[in-house]
Amino acid sequence: MDADVIVVGGGLAGLVAAAEVADAGKKVILLDQEPEQSLGGQAFWSFGGLMLVDSPEQRRLGIKDSRDLAWQDWQGSAAFDREEDHWPRKWAEAYVDFASGEKRAWLHAQGVRWFPVPGWAERGGYTATGHGNSVPRFHITWGTGPALVEPFVRRLREAEKKGLVRFCFRHRVTKLTASGGMEDGVEGEILEPSNVERAAKSSRKVVGDFKLKAQAIIVTSGGIGGNHDLVRKNWPANMGRAPAQMLSGVPDHVDGLMQGVVERAGGRLINADRMWHYPEGIDNYAPIWSRHGIRILSGPTPLWLDARGKRFPVPLFPGFDGLGALEHITKHGDDHSWFLLNKRVIGKEFALSGQEQNPDLTGKSIRGVLKRGRGTLTPVQKFINAGKDFVTADTLPELVSKMNSLTQKNLVSLETVTREVTARDRDLDNKYGKDLQIAAIRSARGYIGDRLIRTVKPHKLLDPAAGPLIAVRLWVLTRKTLGGLETDLSSRVLKDGKTPLGNVFAAGEVAGFGGGGVHGYRALEGTFLGGCIFSGRIAGREAAKLVK
Numbered sequence: 429m430d431a432d433v434i435v436v437g438g439g440l441a442g443l444v445a446a447a448e449v450a451d452a453g454k455k456v457i458l459l460d461q462e463p464e465q466s467l468g469g470q471a472f473w474s475f476g477g478l479m480l481v482d483s484p485e486q487r488r489l490g491i492k493d494s495r496d497l498a499w500q501d502w503q504g505s506a507a508f509d510r511e512e513d514h515w516p517r518k519w520a521e522a523y524v525d526f527a528s529g530e531k532r533a534w535l536h537a538q539g540v541r542w543f544p545v546p547g548w549a550e551r552g553g554y555t556a557t558g559h560g561n562s563v564p565r566f567h568i569t570w571g572t573g574p575a576l577v578e579p580f581v582r583r584l585r586e587a588e589k590k591g592l593v594r595f596c597f598r599h600r601v602t603k604l605t606a607s608g609g610m611e612d613g614v615e616g617e618i619l620e621p622s623n624v625e626r627a628a629k630s631s632r633k634v635v636g637d638f639k640l641k642a643q644a645i646i647v648t649s650g651g652i653g654g655n656h657d658l659v660r661k662n663w664p665a666n667m668g669r670a671p672a673q674m675l676s677g678v679p680d681h682v683d684g685l686m687q688g689v690v691e692r693a694g695g696r697l698i699n700a701d702r703m704w705h706y707p708e709g710i711d712n713y714a715p716i717w718s719r720h721g722i723r724i725l726s727g728p729t730p731l732w733l734d735a736r737g738k739r740f741p742v743p744l745f746p747g748f749d750g751l752g753a754l755e756h757i758t759k760h761g762d763d764h765s766w767f768l769l770n771k772r773v774i775g776k777e778f779a780l781s782g783q784e785q786n787p788d789l790t791g792k793s794i795r796g797v798l799k800r801g802r803g804t805l806t807p808v809q810k811f812i813n814a815g816k817d818f819v820t821a822d823t824l825p826e827l828v829s830k831m832n833s834l835t836q837k838n839l840v841s842l843e844t845v846t847r848e849v850t851a852r853d854r855d856l857d858n859k860y861g862k863d864l865q866i867a868a869i870r871s872a873r874g875y876i877g878d879r880l881i882r883t884v885k886p887h888k889l890l891d892p893a894a895g896p897l898i899a900v901r902l903w904v905l906t907r908k909t910l911g912g913l914e915t916d917l918s919s920r921v922l923k924d925g926k927t928p929l930g931n932v933f934a935a936g937e938v939a940g941f942g943g944g945g946v947h948g949y950r951a952l953e954g955t956f957l958g959g960c961i962f963s964g965r966i967a968g969r970e971a972a973k974l975v976k
């Protein structure tokens with residue numbers, strides 16, 4: 429045996445799993461195809477948003493949340509309806525218990541802290557039993573993604589000094605192997621050393637091979653979002669066609685190939701057609717990985733228009749139902765849509781996802797975060813200046829003309845846009861009215877966090893004092909894989925819904941964040957990092973228990 433446990437993939441799920449194995453006093457090898465500087469995978473780049481339920485941060489702002497409300501929301505979003513949802517549903521319930529129970533205290537004890545104003549992601553807009561968060565629950569880690577990765581890397585580096593952990597970078601697993609009929613080893617290729625910057629595409633030149641044996645294998649290799657061929661292959665049947673052009677919200681290493689490796693060994697992949705991509709992507713003017721796109725996190729005010737300038741139907745307002753908006757775009761055969769807003773709105777309502785786009789939160793700068801909600805954030809301004817997807821104008825005719833020049837397709841109708849914007853603005857003449865987006869903006873401002881830093885006072889988009897007008901072309905951005913390897917509540921990979929595949933475990937995105945799809949069809953957000961932590965912790969602890 430080369431170790432007690434082998435972990436395949438050094439993203440958050442792998443780090444957590446390996447740290448738990450080492451904490452149990454067992455020897456673990458952590459393999460990753462990428463070079464050492466990319467340790468931490470996607471989580472390092474993340475915004476660090478975590479779903480916590482009934483937290484002190486929520487209570488301080490008067491948010492009444494509970495395990496029951498969170499479970500109601502989860503079920504409304506997941507809409508589990510398949511036979512394969514047996515384990516995902518069990519995982520979902522266990523995860524909601526974790527998010528409303530031990531999660532915050534466990535992370536807090538390891539030094540993790542949160543920005544005091546929880547965000548209100550995926551607001552739904554349907555009935556109380558439908559999709560979405562009834563209350564704000566998106567807790568941004570103070571220090572964003574890097575600060576969430578740090579405690580687990582620290583634990584592993586300490587265990588490495590004790591001889592319990594061995595890191596093998598540039599080791600790409602291509603096969604699970606068995607002895608005595610029991611999968612307990614891995615084989616693969618050693619890739620040439622690489623000094624690319626963190627998360628940049630690294631070479632795939634093979635310089636050797638390897639074979640390793642252990643008593644248990646934990647697969648934590650991430651999703652498929654960086655592999656657009658796989659995304660297209662698995663594109664859900666009810667979502668039209670995948671756009672011809674998409675951006676990538678994840679690094680190239682999120683290649684999904686390890687899913688096939690486990691499938692070939694007999695593990696079952698379920699819910700492969702469930703994915704969580706974003707319709708609000710913009711092209712990154714300073715890309716790190718291939719087709720690098722950034723997601724806009726918008727407050728509720730911008731008008732969302734299709735490629736022709738027609739407003740999206742209710743409740744597809746920014747931040748309400750991401751997948752619903754995506755479906756609206758792809759079902760119409762489009763590859764882009766538009767946000768229409770003005771300078772006042774962008775100043776308060778636009779943020780960007782990702783740690784590098786939030787230097788104030790990532791750098792733990794109190795002075796920096798106090799500027800939030802008081803004018804355009806510097807990273808957003810950089811996109812306005814250098815990005816390809818923003819146009820600005822003083823009048824609607826000028827704006828539409830610029831939108832059409834940008835796409836070179838002349839699709840946007842000035843008549844349609846004028847009608848949409850003036851009708852919407854006219855509905856503001858009373859304190860009440862029929863436009864549900866305006867009603868939603870008024871309701872959002874009932875939450876102090878939104879009123880302070882996220883949602884502008886309702887006003888006419890054409891008010892010259894709030895201008896100039898801005899239009900942003902939005903691309904589809906691939907990100908999360910909701911389906912995955914089917915696992916039981918011990919994180920053991922299953923062959924057929926019942927029988928474990930040898931001593932193989934899976935956690936994190938490759939396992940659909942638990943069970944093979946803990947989110948069902950839709951996510952409440954902030955549930956992916958938490959899903960990696962929860963499933964990685966279980967996989968590590970259960971694998972360690974199995975070791976003789």
Ligand SMILES: Cc1cc2nc3c(=O)[nH]c(=O)nc-3n(C[C@H](O)[C@H](O)[C@H](O)COP(=O)(O)OP(=O)(O)OC[C@H]3O[C@@H](n4cnc5c(N)ncnc54)[C@H](O)[C@@H]3O)c2cc1C
Pocket residue numbers: 436437438439440441442459460461462466468469470471472473474475476477478599600601602648649650651677678679681682683685686781782783908935936937938953954955956957958960
């Ligand atoms: C910009 C950005 C912002 C995000 N923001 C949030 C957020 O605010 N909240 C939230 O909940 N989620 C967020 N996410 C999602 C979350 O970060 C990911 O879902 C999560 O980190 C996935 O972790 P993982 O360990 O499962 O996989 P990964 O991080 O993808 O790690 C998998 C690792 O496995 C390695 N690997 C793959 N195949 C092999 C192989 N065959 N052999 C060896 N190694 C292999 C890869 O190189 C990689 O290092 C964000 C993601 C991004 C990119």
